[in-house]
Structures are given as structure tokens and as C-alpha cells.
Amino acid sequence: MITDPALEFWLRHVAADGGLWEPAGDSAYVVLPAQLRDAYRLPEELRVTADPDVAREDGATLLTAGHPVLAEAADRVLAVGDAGYLVLDRPAGVPPGRDVLQAEVREAFPADHGRIDVSGEPAFVLHPVVRVGALVSYELSAEDRFQEEAERWVDVPSRREIPAALARSLSKALYNERTVVPPAENLLPAIGHAHRLMDSAAISRRAVLAAEVSSGFEAERGRAAAYYADAIAGIERRLATAAPDRAAVLRERLRATREEQVRRLAEIAEKYEARHVIRPYRLHVLLVPALRVAADVLRGSRRYPMSFDWLLPAGVYAPVRCPSCSAEAGLVAGKEKLGCEACLPPKPATVASATKPAAPAKPPAAKPPVAPSVTSPKPSRREAGPPQARGAQQKARAALAERVWSAVASGDRRTLARVLRPDSPAAALARVYGPAAFTGIIGMPAGEAPERFTAAVDAETVHGVLLGSSGAEYHYFIPSQDGQAAEVLPFPVIADGTFWRSYWWGRRPDARWSGPAVKGLEPVERKLAVAGRDWNGLPVAARALAAWDRLGDTRDRLLSAHQPDVLAACVIRLVAYRAGGKATFASVADHFRLAEEDVRRADRAVRPLLALGPGRPWLALRPGV
Ligand SMILES: [Zn+2]
Known part of the structure; x- marks a missing residue:
């Protein structure tokens, strides 16, 4: 049977132009009319296949995507047009x-x-x-x-x-x-x-085709990411012990290196960006x-x-x-x-109770931002510089950190939900684990409370240090979209959405936190919330929960064909892979105690629906988005 779309297209074109063909196993017998025989410089009768093995063993002519004959056929059809x-x-x-x-x-x-x-x-x-x-x-x-x-x-x-x-x-x-x-x-x-x-x-x-050729991209991106991770770690190490005059130079170098890293990784992503x-x-x-x-x-x-x-x-x-x-x-x-049903919903729409849109109440635990101490290694605070034209926007983003950490410190789920982007990993984190996971994900142990924080802004990311009641410091990064937090992470996000390479070396800040997930989750969420977190940590679990959530109504169709555990394993594997992890089918099947073939089968159904890719680490692609 011929299953290659390009060859199928060619055979249909041959038939439309007066030729004949009939299937013969993995190949097809073709009789070409004179004008096609001349145009393609092929014999009048031939056997064609898209399978290299069949071509080698049976002497059939190999016609696969990219073959000049197929490209010419496309041009001929397009030139003639058919309207x-x-x-x-x-x-x-x-x-x-x-x-x-x-x-x-x-x-x-x-x-x-x-x-x-x-x-x-x-x-x-x-x-x-x-x-x-x-x-x-x-x-x-x-x-x-x-x-x-x-x-x-x-x-x-x-x-x-x-x-x-x-x-x-x-x-x-x-x-x-x-x-x-x-x-x-x-x-x-x-x-x-x-x-x-x-x-x-x-x-x-x-996205499916790109995943098959992504190894070149992975390799090049991995080399660059490792290079910059090393360079930045080196500067941070020196900064930690540097004298004040030397520290200013190092901070500037750190900033320049981070900028270069973002630029280089964006270039690599663009080189491998798929088009159609x-x-x-x-x-x-x-x-x-x-x-x-x-x-x-x-x-x-x-x-x-x-x-x-x-x-x-x-x-x-x-x-x-x-x-x-x-x-x-x-x-x-x-x-x-x-x-x-879209414009006349069967039930009257429930309207959220009209709370006044005032600023969230400030809990006693969270105090205003403090200046970073000289000894702590942290990014330069642009806020401290002279006022700039974009100062208002910067302040608005820095205010996001205050709203997030205030809500987390007071355990205020409703205020927290309002500053999180709906459908984002941050929203999934809050919904499934509650506000405590926001400190857990950056490495603060469950017994410790957040006390103070610093906030600085780089492009769309708010970052700084959260100080705990023990006096320990925890770095945080909050990538935002439209003024709402999309993720909370213990490391900066790379332009294509992958995680800091060292995350995959097993140095996971959230390993110290093991807060429970909420009750009443559906089976796939439950599996992602616990087994998923144990597999590759909270940052990956949060993205996987967001990705699963974004599938909306198609989840029912998937659940009618696959076990919930299998779907959870398959979704989190895709997300972990897109976050830069190895995430093999064997490792996820082993962790979730499932048959690898089952996960692979579900993957074929889920992968095109999620359509993840470089720069799309958890979003489901939708037309027009
Ligand atoms: Zn309508």
C-alpha cells in the first residue's frame, strides 16, 4: 500500500493527466502518457515506491518527498491550476x-x-x-x-x-x-x-514533523545553553566574594552575558524554526x-x-x-x-461577586521591597537607577511581585488567582497545590515563611530574592504576560521556553518542598500532581497541568481511548522534553509503571493536539493565537 502523501499526490496527478497506475504491495505500477514520460525523463512503464528497502530489493524507482519528479509534478499542477x-x-x-x-x-x-x-x-x-x-x-x-x-x-x-x-x-x-x-x-x-x-x-x-528532526536543534541549543550557564555561574561565584569596586564591573559583565545568552538562544531557535x-x-x-x-x-x-x-x-x-x-x-x-448554546447559555451565567477592585490587602508578613544586601549575588537593580521613560511600566511589573508575594504570604487564594494568567502554569500551580507551592517551587521549605523580597525587571520577567524567616534567601523569576504572572521559577527562562540546564542535573530547589495537592482533582490531574511532580519536579508538573487543562473538551475523547495514568505520563513527557529534559518514553513509563507502547500510542494522539515546540513549552497552539 502506498501511504506516502507525496507519492500519492504524484500518482493522482499522473492519473489526472491520462496515466494509469495500480497498487502492488508497497509499490505501484505506473504507465505514463507520452507528455509525462518526456517531462519526467522516466520510462513509459515503471514501478515506483516511497520505501527505500523496496526500492533496493525490487528495483523499483524511489520517489520520496524532495525527489525532483515530485517537485516538478507540484509545479505542473500549480501552473495549470484547476478551478x-x-x-x-x-x-x-x-x-x-x-x-x-x-x-x-x-x-x-x-x-x-x-x-x-x-x-x-x-x-x-x-x-x-x-x-x-x-x-x-x-x-x-x-x-x-x-x-x-x-x-x-x-x-x-x-x-x-x-x-x-x-x-x-x-x-x-x-x-x-x-x-x-x-x-x-x-x-x-x-x-x-x-x-x-x-x-x-x-x-x-x-509540530509533529519538527519533533522528528529536532535532534540537531537540541544539540546546538544544548551546547549554547551549557556554555552560558557555565559562564554565568563563574561570574556569580566571583561576584559573591568580590570587593565593592570590583563587584560593579562583574555585575555589568553578568548583565551583558545574560543579554548575549538570550540573543544567541533566540538566533538558534530561529534557525530551526519550522515554516509552512x-x-x-x-x-x-x-x-x-x-x-x-x-x-x-x-x-x-x-x-x-x-x-x-x-x-x-x-x-x-x-x-x-x-x-x-x-x-x-x-x-x-x-x-x-x-x-x-454559545450566546444563550442553558444556565444563567454566574457573575463573580462584585468585590471592589482595590489593591490587595497587605498582609503583616510581607514588608515593602528592601534593597539587596551587598554580599548577596543577585542581578543589578534597575529600579535604583535614574528615572527612565519606561519607569512606569517597570514599576507596574515590579508591583506584580508585591501582589504575588503578598498573596502567597497571607495564603490569599483569591487575590493570588487575580494576578495569575489564566491557563498558565502559575495558575495550575495555585489551583492544584495552593499558594504554598509558590515558595516551595523556589526552594523554601514548608516550615519557613516569606518575609521580605526584592524585585527587579528584565523585559517581561520580574525577578529578585525572597527572604525567608530563617534568614535564607531564595531567588525567584516570574515571567509575565500582559501584567499577569505566567510562571514562578527558581531560574531565568530561556527565550525558547526551556529550563536552565542545571535544572536537569538534579539540582532542583523544589525538592525540599512536598506539600500536598488539593483534593477533588480528576484522575489525570491527580497523577500529574503527585507522580508527575516526583518525576521531574514542580516546574515541569505545573506546565503539564496547564497543558492538560488547555486541551479542554478534547480530554473526554482522549480519556475514552487511553487510561488516565497513560495520558498523564504522555503529557508530562512532552512537556519535560520541551523544557529541555531528556524525557525518554522508557523513563516516563518506568516512573509511572506503565507499558512503554501504551505511552507511545497515547503520544501519537496527544502530540498534535498540544502542538508544543520551541517557544511553545506548554501552550496549546490554537489558530489565531
Ligand atoms: Zn448564538
Whole structure:
């Protein structure tokens, strides 16, 4: 069987241009028409394969992604283009009667609180659907390129992707090609939607492909990270014992080295950044014979008119959107309007109690920022310098540290939640372990209380030292987004989201903290919260909890196919790997006491959904984000 997308594409192109092919095991017999034989400089009859072993053993011609013949085929198809209007034939036979249309419309569009009644005689219309085909070229690094074919079918009036079964039946329907120019109303939004669907699928696909070629990136990034970690540790060591005049020079050198590190790691990430290009080669507008069924959605005495198109060749209704908000959710007959589950939620929305938006109460334990002591090795305090134009922004970010540490010191979950970015690892940390984990993650033992802190700002990161009641100092780094804390870490974050290399050498500040997770977690969270933390520490567990949380409704689908423990292991392995850890399948399976194959199987389902990558250490990629 031919499963290589590039070769499949070529075979389809050959067939479309008058050639013949038939499958033969892992290869295919092909007969080329004269013009293709000449164009590709290939024999008239040949056997082709995408499998190097088959090519070697059976003497078949190897055609894999990147082969000039495949690239030429793509260019030929794109040059010719394939666009047009197709009017599908109206099926022979009697169209369904009013009672069938009535029963089917109620079945297809269950309206909450409402009942759909067909109101008039159906009218014959041509209902437009677009079929968009494109060639997607993936560039995973300077050396690694792939091409794949993509196709999307989108209903024009509703701008919704049509179900695969409907697309199949429409592609089998007979048609007459016509050169009429039908109304092109709403065509562009539908084509745009098809492209967005292709684009978001390509982003996920790219992450999977990129993971397969990431070893070069890992190696280069690892070398650079280790180099800078050593350099910075060396300067910090000297700074710890330096005389005051020498210390100023060392602090400046430390700052310059950190800046250089961020720049260099960003350069490496950019060099390996995956890209994709979508080149459309097919645009068919199918005009599908349909019955337009006028109907009323009734709620009590209220009557909301709506119409539905019954697609005759497929025997189903075309999809619709909410007439009020254009969402794709199920219809709801409201008291005021016909809406959907998105704009008319079934239960009244609970509004958070209106607390006054004043600054959080300052707990007695936390005092205002103090100047760093001369002997403690810490980054330069820009706040201490002369006022600058961006001082206000700097102050706002430094204030974030005060709000975080005040809330942590007083154990105030609600204030803490307000200064954390929703869906972030910091939010997951607070939700699953409570405020105490914020001091635990930077190495403060459970028995110690935070007393004072310093705060300085570098770009989007607030950092400083937290002083505990024992007098010990704990370095903290809070990367923020839009003024909210996204993570709390004992080390600076590298531009691509990986952890400080020494973290993976087993020097984990949070190892001293073993606070419990809250009760009432769902099974995957429970596993991540305890076994996950034991595996690679709190910083990784917090990212994994955030990543799992971001999967939203797809979690139910995953849970129907995989054990919770397996999903927990698979998610945390991906996150640990993206944070720069080795994180092999064998090690995670061993730690979670699972079969490695089970984790690998779940990985194939979870990896494209999470779509993690350089610079995306825990975020789930979503189109438009
Ligand atoms: Zn709606």
C-alpha cells in the first residue's frame, strides 16, 4: 500500500493527466502518457515506491518527498491550476416529502426549548459548497523539507466545514461542467475558512514533523545553553566574594552575558524554526441541487423563522450557524431571540461577586521591597537607577511581585488567582497545590515563611530574592504576560521556553518542598500532581497541568481511548522534553509503571493536539493565537 502523501499526490496527478497506475504491495505500477514520460525523463512503464528497502530489493524507482519528479509534478499542477464551477446533477426519483423533511430537520437541528415546524412548500435552489485543494510545503530546518496535499470542503452560506461523509457523497455525485457565472456571494469567506482550517492543521502537523528532526536543534541549543550557564555561574561565584569596586564591573559583565545568552538562544531557535507554505491548486465551487425548506422555530407562542437546505444528492441538510451570533453551537430557542448554546447559555451565567477592585490587602508578613544586601549575588537593580521613560511600566511589573508575594504570604487564594494568567502554569500551580507551592517551587521549605523580597525587571520577567524567616534567601523569576504572572521559577527562562540546564542535573530547589495537592482533582490531574511532580519536579508538573487543562473538551475523547495514568505520563513527557529534559518514553513509563507502547500510542494522539515546540513549552497552539 502506498501511504506516502507525496507519492500519492504524484500518482493522482499522473492519473489526472491520462496515466494509469495500480497498487502492488508497497509499490505501484505506473504507465505514463507520452507528455509525462518526456517531462519526467522516466520510462513509459515503471514501478515506483516511497520505501527505500523496496526500492533496493525490487528495483523499483524511489520517489520520496524532495525527489525532483515530485517537485516538478507540484509545479505542473500549480501552473495549470484547476478551478471552476460544477453543477451537480439533480438525482432521478421523487424528492422527499414534507413529513420526511420535517422529521429530518428536527433530527439534524435539535433546538433547545424549541420545536421546528416546516412552514411552507420547499423551493428548488442550487446550494454552493467549495472544495479547496492545496499543496502544503513544510520547511523544518534549512535541510528538511516535505510536501503534502491538503483538501477541505466548506459549506458556503454557513462557512462551516462539511462532514467527511457528506464530502464523500458529493465527490461521487455526477455533474455537468458549466461556464455560467453564478452568484459568488459569500464565496471568499468560505475559501478563507478553508485556508484557516488548512493552516491550523498544518501548524499541528508541522509540530509533529519538527519533533522528528529536532535532534540537531537540541544539540546546538544544548551546547549554547551549557556554555552560558557555565559562564554565568563563574561570574556569580566571583561576584559573591568580590570587593565593592570590583563587584560593579562583574555585575555589568553578568548583565551583558545574560543579554548575549538570550540573543544567541533566540538566533538558534530561529534557525530551526519550522515554516509552512500553503499553495492552493484547486478551487471547485460545487452547486448542489437542494430543497430550501422554510421553517419556524417555535417556543410557546414565539415564532422564529429560519430556512434549511436539503442537499438532494447527499440526502442530508447543509450545516447552519447561529442566526444571532454565527457560532457553530446547537440552536437554542430563547425568550428574546433564536440563538445557540454559545450566546444563550442553558444556565444563567454566574457573575463573580462584585468585590471592589482595590489593591490587595497587605498582609503583616510581607514588608515593602528592601534593597539587596551587598554580599548577596543577585542581578543589578534597575529600579535604583535614574528615572527612565519606561519607569512606569517597570514599576507596574515590579508591583506584580508585591501582589504575588503578598498573596502567597497571607495564603490569599483569591487575590493570588487575580494576578495569575489564566491557563498558565502559575495558575495550575495555585489551583492544584495552593499558594504554598509558590515558595516551595523556589526552594523554601514548608516550615519557613516569606518575609521580605526584592524585585527587579528584565523585559517581561520580574525577578529578585525572597527572604525567608530563617534568614535564607531564595531567588525567584516570574515571567509575565500582559501584567499577569505566567510562571514562578527558581531560574531565568530561556527565550525558547526551556529550563536552565542545571535544572536537569538534579539540582532542583523544589525538592525540599512536598506539600500536598488539593483534593477533588480528576484522575489525570491527580497523577500529574503527585507522580508527575516526583518525576521531574514542580516546574515541569505545573506546565503539564496547564497543558492538560488547555486541551479542554478534547480530554473526554482522549480519556475514552487511553487510561488516565497513560495520558498523564504522555503529557508530562512532552512537556519535560520541551523544557529541555531528556524525557525518554522508557523513563516516563518506568516512573509511572506503565507499558512503554501504551505511552507511545497515547503520544501519537496527544502530540498534535498540544502542538508544543520551541517557544511553545506548554501552550496549546490554537489558530489565531
Ligand atoms: Zn448564538
